[in-house]
Amino acid sequence: MSHKPEAVDTSLIKLEKIEKRYGDQVALADINLEFADGEFVCLVGPSGAGKSTLIRLLIAEESPSHGRIYVANRDITRLRAHELPFYRRKVGVVFQDFKLLPQKNVAENVAFALEVSDVPEAEIQERVPKILALVGMDHKLKSFPHELSGGERQRVAIARAMVHSPRILIADEPTGNLDPMTTADIIELLIRINKSGTFVLLATHNREVVNSLKRRVILVRGGQVISDKHKGEYVL
Incomplete structure:
Protein backbone atom coordinates (compact mmCIF):
# COMPACT_ATOMS: atom_id res chain seq x y z
CA MET A 1 0.00 0.00 0.00
CA SER A 2 1.53 3.30 -1.10
CA HIS A 3 1.35 6.44 0.98
CA LYS A 4 1.30 9.89 -0.56
CA PRO A 5 3.92 12.19 0.94
CA GLU A 6 2.49 14.81 3.26
CA ALA A 7 2.02 18.16 1.52
CA VAL A 8 4.63 20.71 2.51
CA ASP A 9 3.49 24.31 2.87
CA THR A 10 5.94 26.33 0.78
CA SER A 11 4.46 29.76 1.55
CA LEU A 12 6.67 32.15 3.51
CA ILE A 13 3.72 33.99 5.10
CA LYS A 14 0.20 32.68 5.54
CA LEU A 15 -2.74 34.54 7.09
CA GLU A 16 -5.78 32.43 7.92
CA LYS A 17 -9.18 33.92 8.75
CA ILE A 18 -7.64 37.00 10.36
CA GLU A 19 -9.91 39.37 12.23
CA LYS A 20 -8.82 42.38 14.27
CA ARG A 21 -11.18 44.32 16.50
CA TYR A 22 -10.66 47.39 18.65
CA GLY A 23 -13.66 47.28 20.96
CA ASP A 24 -16.71 47.30 18.69
CA GLN A 25 -14.73 48.51 15.67
CA VAL A 26 -13.69 45.88 13.12
CA ALA A 27 -10.33 46.89 11.61
CA LEU A 28 -9.78 43.67 9.63
CA ALA A 29 -12.24 40.93 8.73
CA ASP A 30 -11.73 37.49 7.16
CA ILE A 31 -8.24 38.13 5.77
CA ASN A 32 -6.81 35.08 3.99
CA LEU A 33 -3.50 35.64 2.20
CA GLU A 34 -0.40 33.70 1.24
CA PHE A 35 2.98 35.11 0.23
CA ALA A 36 5.83 33.17 -1.34
CA ASP A 37 9.50 33.54 -0.51
CA GLY A 38 11.08 36.25 -2.66
CA GLU A 39 7.83 37.90 -3.79
CA PHE A 40 7.42 41.66 -4.22
CA VAL A 41 3.89 42.67 -3.22
CA CYS A 42 2.18 46.08 -3.25
CA LEU A 43 -0.46 46.75 -0.60
CA VAL A 44 -2.85 49.55 -1.55
CA GLY A 45 -6.06 51.06 -0.25
CA PRO A 46 -7.51 54.31 1.08
CA SER A 47 -6.46 55.76 4.44
CA GLY A 48 -8.06 53.84 7.29
CA ALA A 49 -8.56 50.75 5.13
CA GLY A 50 -6.61 48.45 7.45
CA LYS A 51 -3.16 48.43 5.81
CA SER A 52 -1.30 49.66 8.88
CA THR A 53 -3.20 47.25 11.12
CA LEU A 54 -2.20 44.40 8.84
CA ILE A 55 1.44 45.48 9.04
CA ARG A 56 1.30 45.67 12.85
CA LEU A 57 0.06 42.08 12.90
CA LEU A 58 2.80 40.90 10.53
CA ILE A 59 5.55 42.41 12.68
CA ALA A 60 3.89 40.99 15.82
CA GLU A 61 3.39 44.43 17.29
CA GLU A 62 -0.23 43.41 17.86
CA SER A 63 -2.10 40.10 17.85
CA PRO A 64 -5.22 39.31 15.82
CA SER A 65 -8.54 38.98 17.61
CA HIS A 66 -9.14 35.80 15.64
CA GLY A 67 -7.18 33.68 13.17
CA ARG A 68 -3.60 32.58 12.69
CA ILE A 69 -0.51 34.05 11.02
CA TYR A 70 2.27 31.69 10.00
CA VAL A 71 5.73 32.89 9.03
CA ALA A 72 8.08 30.17 7.76
CA ASN A 73 5.52 27.65 9.12
CA ARG A 74 5.63 29.16 12.61
CA ASP A 75 2.50 30.53 14.23
CA ILE A 76 3.56 34.04 15.26
CA THR A 77 0.24 34.68 17.01
CA ARG A 78 1.42 32.31 19.74
CA LEU A 79 4.88 33.72 20.30
CA ARG A 80 5.84 34.32 23.91
CA ALA A 81 7.21 37.66 25.04
CA HIS A 82 10.82 36.45 25.13
CA GLU A 83 10.50 35.08 21.57
CA LEU A 84 9.31 38.35 20.00
CA PRO A 85 12.74 40.06 19.68
CA PHE A 86 14.12 37.02 17.84
CA TYR A 87 11.18 37.02 15.44
CA ARG A 88 11.44 40.75 14.75
CA ARG A 89 15.06 40.36 13.67
CA LYS A 90 13.76 38.26 10.77
CA VAL A 91 11.48 41.08 9.65
CA GLY A 92 12.91 44.42 8.53
CA VAL A 93 10.55 47.41 8.71
CA VAL A 94 10.84 50.81 7.00
CA PHE A 95 8.52 53.70 7.85
CA GLN A 96 7.49 56.93 6.11
CA ASP A 97 9.04 59.07 8.86
CA PHE A 98 12.32 57.09 8.97
CA LYS A 99 12.38 56.76 12.80
CA LEU A 100 16.13 57.44 13.00
CA VAL A 116 20.32 45.72 21.15
CA SER A 117 20.58 42.15 19.81
CA ASP A 118 23.92 41.62 21.60
CA VAL A 119 25.86 41.16 18.36
CA PRO A 120 29.63 41.19 19.08
CA GLU A 121 31.36 44.53 18.45
CA ALA A 122 33.75 43.04 15.87
CA GLU A 123 30.81 41.76 13.84
CA ILE A 124 29.04 45.12 14.09
CA GLN A 125 32.15 46.90 12.77
CA GLU A 126 32.16 44.51 9.81
CA ARG A 127 28.46 44.51 8.96
CA VAL A 128 27.58 48.20 9.27
CA PRO A 129 29.86 49.54 6.49
CA LYS A 130 28.79 46.69 4.19
CA ILE A 131 25.08 47.35 4.52
CA LEU A 132 25.58 51.12 4.17
CA ALA A 133 27.58 50.49 1.00
CA LEU A 134 24.67 48.40 -0.31
CA VAL A 135 22.30 51.37 0.04
CA GLY A 136 24.86 53.90 -1.21
CA MET A 137 25.42 55.65 2.12
CA ASP A 138 28.93 54.49 3.05
CA HIS A 139 30.24 58.02 2.36
CA LYS A 140 28.06 59.50 5.13
CA LEU A 141 28.92 57.24 8.06
CA LYS A 142 29.54 60.13 10.46
CA SER A 143 26.66 62.36 9.33
CA PHE A 144 23.67 62.94 11.59
CA PRO A 145 20.04 62.59 10.45
CA HIS A 146 19.43 66.37 10.39
CA GLU A 147 22.32 66.73 7.91
CA LEU A 148 20.74 64.30 5.42
CA SER A 149 18.12 64.72 2.72
CA GLY A 150 14.85 62.78 2.96
CA GLY A 151 16.07 60.22 0.46
CA GLU A 152 19.33 59.74 2.34
CA ARG A 153 17.48 59.25 5.62
CA GLN A 154 15.30 56.61 4.01
CA ARG A 155 18.38 54.81 2.67
CA VAL A 156 19.79 54.72 6.20
CA ALA A 157 16.45 53.44 7.50
CA ILE A 158 16.52 50.68 4.87
CA ALA A 159 20.10 49.80 5.86
CA ARG A 160 19.02 49.52 9.50
CA ALA A 161 16.08 47.32 8.50
CA MET A 162 18.34 45.04 6.43
CA VAL A 163 21.35 44.79 8.76
CA HIS A 164 20.02 41.54 10.28
CA SER A 165 19.66 40.07 6.74
CA PRO A 166 15.91 39.46 7.24
CA ARG A 167 13.90 37.23 4.90
CA ILE A 168 11.10 39.80 5.00
CA LEU A 169 11.17 43.58 4.42
CA ILE A 170 8.01 45.56 5.09
CA ALA A 171 8.02 49.12 3.76
CA ASP A 172 5.13 51.25 5.06
CA GLU A 173 4.76 54.30 2.80
CA PRO A 174 8.56 54.62 2.43
CA THR A 175 8.30 57.28 -0.29
CA GLY A 176 5.41 59.27 1.22
CA ASN A 177 7.61 62.29 2.04
CA LEU A 178 9.91 62.12 -1.00
CA ASP A 179 9.97 63.87 -4.38
CA PRO A 180 9.43 61.79 -7.57
CA MET A 181 13.13 61.42 -8.45
CA THR A 182 14.09 60.33 -4.93
CA THR A 183 11.05 58.03 -4.86
CA ALA A 184 12.33 56.30 -8.00
CA ASP A 185 15.74 55.80 -6.36
CA ILE A 186 14.22 54.25 -3.23
CA ILE A 187 11.98 51.92 -5.25
CA GLU A 188 15.00 50.84 -7.32
CA LEU A 189 16.79 50.01 -4.07
CA LEU A 190 13.81 47.92 -2.89
CA ILE A 191 13.84 46.08 -6.23
CA ARG A 192 17.54 45.28 -5.79
CA ILE A 193 16.90 43.99 -2.27
CA ASN A 194 14.06 41.85 -3.60
CA LYS A 195 16.26 40.43 -6.37
CA SER A 196 18.70 39.26 -3.69
CA GLY A 197 15.92 36.97 -2.39
CA THR A 198 14.20 39.11 0.26
CA PHE A 199 10.40 39.18 0.33
CA VAL A 200 9.20 42.80 0.05
CA LEU A 201 5.78 44.10 1.07
CA LEU A 202 5.30 47.71 -0.03
CA ALA A 203 2.34 49.65 1.38
CA THR A 204 1.86 52.76 -0.75
CA HIS A 205 -0.54 55.40 -2.07
CA ASN A 206 1.72 56.12 -5.05
CA ARG A 207 -0.11 55.19 -8.25
CA GLU A 208 2.93 55.70 -10.50
CA VAL A 209 5.10 53.41 -8.38
CA VAL A 210 2.55 50.58 -8.33
CA ASN A 211 1.80 50.81 -12.05
CA SER A 212 5.49 50.87 -13.00
CA LEU A 213 6.35 47.85 -10.84
CA LYS A 214 3.78 45.53 -12.43
CA ARG A 215 3.91 43.22 -9.41
CA ARG A 216 1.24 41.57 -7.30
CA VAL A 217 -1.20 44.19 -5.98
CA ILE A 218 -3.51 43.62 -3.01
CA LEU A 219 -6.31 46.12 -2.41
CA VAL A 220 -7.59 46.47 1.15
CA ARG A 221 -10.72 48.51 1.75
CA GLY A 222 -12.97 48.59 4.81
CA GLY A 223 -10.78 46.02 6.53
CA GLN A 224 -11.19 43.42 3.79
CA VAL A 225 -9.18 42.20 0.81
CA ILE A 226 -11.15 43.48 -2.18
CA SER A 227 -8.79 42.28 -4.90
CA ASP A 228 -5.51 40.38 -5.24
CA LYS A 229 -3.98 40.51 -8.71
CA HIS A 230 -0.64 39.41 -10.07
CA LYS A 231 0.93 42.07 -12.30
CA GLY A 232 -1.82 44.36 -11.06
CA GLU A 233 -2.31 48.11 -11.24
CA TYR A 234 -3.11 50.76 -8.65
CA VAL A 235 -6.76 50.71 -7.60
CA LEU A 236 -8.81 52.19 -4.74
Missing part, protein backbone atom coordinates in the same frame (compact mmCIF):
# COMPACT_ATOMS: atom_id res chain seq x y z
CA LEU A 101 17.68 58.37 16.34
CA PRO A 102 18.60 62.08 16.04
CA GLN A 103 21.49 61.95 18.54
CA LYS A 104 23.24 59.12 16.68
CA ASN A 105 25.10 59.39 13.38
CA VAL A 106 24.42 57.18 10.35
CA ALA A 107 26.75 54.35 11.37
CA GLU A 108 25.53 54.46 14.98
CA ASN A 109 21.87 54.30 13.91
CA VAL A 110 22.49 51.12 11.94
CA ALA A 111 24.80 49.66 14.59
CA PHE A 112 22.19 50.23 17.30
CA ALA A 113 19.92 47.61 15.70
CA LEU A 114 22.72 45.09 16.21
CA GLU A 115 23.78 46.31 19.65
Whole structure:
Protein backbone atom coordinates (compact mmCIF):
# COMPACT_ATOMS: atom_id res chain seq x y z
CA MET A 1 0.00 0.00 0.00
CA SER A 2 1.53 3.30 -1.10
CA HIS A 3 1.35 6.44 0.98
CA LYS A 4 1.30 9.89 -0.56
CA PRO A 5 3.92 12.19 0.94
CA GLU A 6 2.49 14.81 3.26
CA ALA A 7 2.02 18.16 1.52
CA VAL A 8 4.63 20.71 2.51
CA ASP A 9 3.49 24.31 2.87
CA THR A 10 5.94 26.33 0.78
CA SER A 11 4.46 29.76 1.55
CA LEU A 12 6.67 32.15 3.51
CA ILE A 13 3.72 33.99 5.10
CA LYS A 14 0.20 32.68 5.54
CA LEU A 15 -2.74 34.54 7.09
CA GLU A 16 -5.78 32.43 7.92
CA LYS A 17 -9.18 33.92 8.75
CA ILE A 18 -7.64 37.00 10.36
CA GLU A 19 -9.91 39.37 12.23
CA LYS A 20 -8.82 42.38 14.27
CA ARG A 21 -11.18 44.32 16.50
CA TYR A 22 -10.66 47.39 18.65
CA GLY A 23 -13.66 47.28 20.96
CA ASP A 24 -16.71 47.30 18.69
CA GLN A 25 -14.73 48.51 15.67
CA VAL A 26 -13.69 45.88 13.12
CA ALA A 27 -10.33 46.89 11.61
CA LEU A 28 -9.78 43.67 9.63
CA ALA A 29 -12.24 40.93 8.73
CA ASP A 30 -11.73 37.49 7.16
CA ILE A 31 -8.24 38.13 5.77
CA ASN A 32 -6.81 35.08 3.99
CA LEU A 33 -3.50 35.64 2.20
CA GLU A 34 -0.40 33.70 1.24
CA PHE A 35 2.98 35.11 0.23
CA ALA A 36 5.83 33.17 -1.34
CA ASP A 37 9.50 33.54 -0.51
CA GLY A 38 11.08 36.25 -2.66
CA GLU A 39 7.83 37.90 -3.79
CA PHE A 40 7.42 41.66 -4.22
CA VAL A 41 3.89 42.67 -3.22
CA CYS A 42 2.18 46.08 -3.25
CA LEU A 43 -0.46 46.75 -0.60
CA VAL A 44 -2.85 49.55 -1.55
CA GLY A 45 -6.06 51.06 -0.25
CA PRO A 46 -7.51 54.31 1.08
CA SER A 47 -6.46 55.76 4.44
CA GLY A 48 -8.06 53.84 7.29
CA ALA A 49 -8.56 50.75 5.13
CA GLY A 50 -6.61 48.45 7.45
CA LYS A 51 -3.16 48.43 5.81
CA SER A 52 -1.30 49.66 8.88
CA THR A 53 -3.20 47.25 11.12
CA LEU A 54 -2.20 44.40 8.84
CA ILE A 55 1.44 45.48 9.04
CA ARG A 56 1.30 45.67 12.85
CA LEU A 57 0.06 42.08 12.90
CA LEU A 58 2.80 40.90 10.53
CA ILE A 59 5.55 42.41 12.68
CA ALA A 60 3.89 40.99 15.82
CA GLU A 61 3.39 44.43 17.29
CA GLU A 62 -0.23 43.41 17.86
CA SER A 63 -2.10 40.10 17.85
CA PRO A 64 -5.22 39.31 15.82
CA SER A 65 -8.54 38.98 17.61
CA HIS A 66 -9.14 35.80 15.64
CA GLY A 67 -7.18 33.68 13.17
CA ARG A 68 -3.60 32.58 12.69
CA ILE A 69 -0.51 34.05 11.02
CA TYR A 70 2.27 31.69 10.00
CA VAL A 71 5.73 32.89 9.03
CA ALA A 72 8.08 30.17 7.76
CA ASN A 73 5.52 27.65 9.12
CA ARG A 74 5.63 29.16 12.61
CA ASP A 75 2.50 30.53 14.23
CA ILE A 76 3.56 34.04 15.26
CA THR A 77 0.24 34.68 17.01
CA ARG A 78 1.42 32.31 19.74
CA LEU A 79 4.88 33.72 20.30
CA ARG A 80 5.84 34.32 23.91
CA ALA A 81 7.21 37.66 25.04
CA HIS A 82 10.82 36.45 25.13
CA GLU A 83 10.50 35.08 21.57
CA LEU A 84 9.31 38.35 20.00
CA PRO A 85 12.74 40.06 19.68
CA PHE A 86 14.12 37.02 17.84
CA TYR A 87 11.18 37.02 15.44
CA ARG A 88 11.44 40.75 14.75
CA ARG A 89 15.06 40.36 13.67
CA LYS A 90 13.76 38.26 10.77
CA VAL A 91 11.48 41.08 9.65
CA GLY A 92 12.91 44.42 8.53
CA VAL A 93 10.55 47.41 8.71
CA VAL A 94 10.84 50.81 7.00
CA PHE A 95 8.52 53.70 7.85
CA GLN A 96 7.49 56.93 6.11
CA ASP A 97 9.04 59.07 8.86
CA PHE A 98 12.32 57.09 8.97
CA LYS A 99 12.38 56.76 12.80
CA LEU A 100 16.13 57.44 13.00
CA LEU A 101 17.68 58.37 16.34
CA PRO A 102 18.60 62.08 16.04
CA GLN A 103 21.49 61.95 18.54
CA LYS A 104 23.24 59.12 16.68
CA ASN A 105 25.10 59.39 13.38
CA VAL A 106 24.42 57.18 10.35
CA ALA A 107 26.75 54.35 11.37
CA GLU A 108 25.53 54.46 14.98
CA ASN A 109 21.87 54.30 13.91
CA VAL A 110 22.49 51.12 11.94
CA ALA A 111 24.80 49.66 14.59
CA PHE A 112 22.19 50.23 17.30
CA ALA A 113 19.92 47.61 15.70
CA LEU A 114 22.72 45.09 16.21
CA GLU A 115 23.78 46.31 19.65
CA VAL A 116 20.32 45.72 21.15
CA SER A 117 20.58 42.15 19.81
CA ASP A 118 23.92 41.62 21.60
CA VAL A 119 25.86 41.16 18.36
CA PRO A 120 29.63 41.19 19.08
CA GLU A 121 31.36 44.53 18.45
CA ALA A 122 33.75 43.04 15.87
CA GLU A 123 30.81 41.76 13.84
CA ILE A 124 29.04 45.12 14.09
CA GLN A 125 32.15 46.90 12.77
CA GLU A 126 32.16 44.51 9.81
CA ARG A 127 28.46 44.51 8.96
CA VAL A 128 27.58 48.20 9.27
CA PRO A 129 29.86 49.54 6.49
CA LYS A 130 28.79 46.69 4.19
CA ILE A 131 25.08 47.35 4.52
CA LEU A 132 25.58 51.12 4.17
CA ALA A 133 27.58 50.49 1.00
CA LEU A 134 24.67 48.40 -0.31
CA VAL A 135 22.30 51.37 0.04
CA GLY A 136 24.86 53.90 -1.21
CA MET A 137 25.42 55.65 2.12
CA ASP A 138 28.93 54.49 3.05
CA HIS A 139 30.24 58.02 2.36
CA LYS A 140 28.06 59.50 5.13
CA LEU A 141 28.92 57.24 8.06
CA LYS A 142 29.54 60.13 10.46
CA SER A 143 26.66 62.36 9.33
CA PHE A 144 23.67 62.94 11.59
CA PRO A 145 20.04 62.59 10.45
CA HIS A 146 19.43 66.37 10.39
CA GLU A 147 22.32 66.73 7.91
CA LEU A 148 20.74 64.30 5.42
CA SER A 149 18.12 64.72 2.72
CA GLY A 150 14.85 62.78 2.96
CA GLY A 151 16.07 60.22 0.46
CA GLU A 152 19.33 59.74 2.34
CA ARG A 153 17.48 59.25 5.62
CA GLN A 154 15.30 56.61 4.01
CA ARG A 155 18.38 54.81 2.67
CA VAL A 156 19.79 54.72 6.20
CA ALA A 157 16.45 53.44 7.50
CA ILE A 158 16.52 50.68 4.87
CA ALA A 159 20.10 49.80 5.86
CA ARG A 160 19.02 49.52 9.50
CA ALA A 161 16.08 47.32 8.50
CA MET A 162 18.34 45.04 6.43
CA VAL A 163 21.35 44.79 8.76
CA HIS A 164 20.02 41.54 10.28
CA SER A 165 19.66 40.07 6.74
CA PRO A 166 15.91 39.46 7.24
CA ARG A 167 13.90 37.23 4.90
CA ILE A 168 11.10 39.80 5.00
CA LEU A 169 11.17 43.58 4.42
CA ILE A 170 8.01 45.56 5.09
CA ALA A 171 8.02 49.12 3.76
CA ASP A 172 5.13 51.25 5.06
CA GLU A 173 4.76 54.30 2.80
CA PRO A 174 8.56 54.62 2.43
CA THR A 175 8.30 57.28 -0.29
CA GLY A 176 5.41 59.27 1.22
CA ASN A 177 7.61 62.29 2.04
CA LEU A 178 9.91 62.12 -1.00
CA ASP A 179 9.97 63.87 -4.38
CA PRO A 180 9.43 61.79 -7.57
CA MET A 181 13.13 61.42 -8.45
CA THR A 182 14.09 60.33 -4.93
CA THR A 183 11.05 58.03 -4.86
CA ALA A 184 12.33 56.30 -8.00
CA ASP A 185 15.74 55.80 -6.36
CA ILE A 186 14.22 54.25 -3.23
CA ILE A 187 11.98 51.92 -5.25
CA GLU A 188 15.00 50.84 -7.32
CA LEU A 189 16.79 50.01 -4.07
CA LEU A 190 13.81 47.92 -2.89
CA ILE A 191 13.84 46.08 -6.23
CA ARG A 192 17.54 45.28 -5.79
CA ILE A 193 16.90 43.99 -2.27
CA ASN A 194 14.06 41.85 -3.60
CA LYS A 195 16.26 40.43 -6.37
CA SER A 196 18.70 39.26 -3.69
CA GLY A 197 15.92 36.97 -2.39
CA THR A 198 14.20 39.11 0.26
CA PHE A 199 10.40 39.18 0.33
CA VAL A 200 9.20 42.80 0.05
CA LEU A 201 5.78 44.10 1.07
CA LEU A 202 5.30 47.71 -0.03
CA ALA A 203 2.34 49.65 1.38
CA THR A 204 1.86 52.76 -0.75
CA HIS A 205 -0.54 55.40 -2.07
CA ASN A 206 1.72 56.12 -5.05
CA ARG A 207 -0.11 55.19 -8.25
CA GLU A 208 2.93 55.70 -10.50
CA VAL A 209 5.10 53.41 -8.38
CA VAL A 210 2.55 50.58 -8.33
CA ASN A 211 1.80 50.81 -12.05
CA SER A 212 5.49 50.87 -13.00
CA LEU A 213 6.35 47.85 -10.84
CA LYS A 214 3.78 45.53 -12.43
CA ARG A 215 3.91 43.22 -9.41
CA ARG A 216 1.24 41.57 -7.30
CA VAL A 217 -1.20 44.19 -5.98
CA ILE A 218 -3.51 43.62 -3.01
CA LEU A 219 -6.31 46.12 -2.41
CA VAL A 220 -7.59 46.47 1.15
CA ARG A 221 -10.72 48.51 1.75
CA GLY A 222 -12.97 48.59 4.81
CA GLY A 223 -10.78 46.02 6.53
CA GLN A 224 -11.19 43.42 3.79
CA VAL A 225 -9.18 42.20 0.81
CA ILE A 226 -11.15 43.48 -2.18
CA SER A 227 -8.79 42.28 -4.90
CA ASP A 228 -5.51 40.38 -5.24
CA LYS A 229 -3.98 40.51 -8.71
CA HIS A 230 -0.64 39.41 -10.07
CA LYS A 231 0.93 42.07 -12.30
CA GLY A 232 -1.82 44.36 -11.06
CA GLU A 233 -2.31 48.11 -11.24
CA TYR A 234 -3.11 50.76 -8.65
CA VAL A 235 -6.76 50.71 -7.60
CA LEU A 236 -8.81 52.19 -4.74
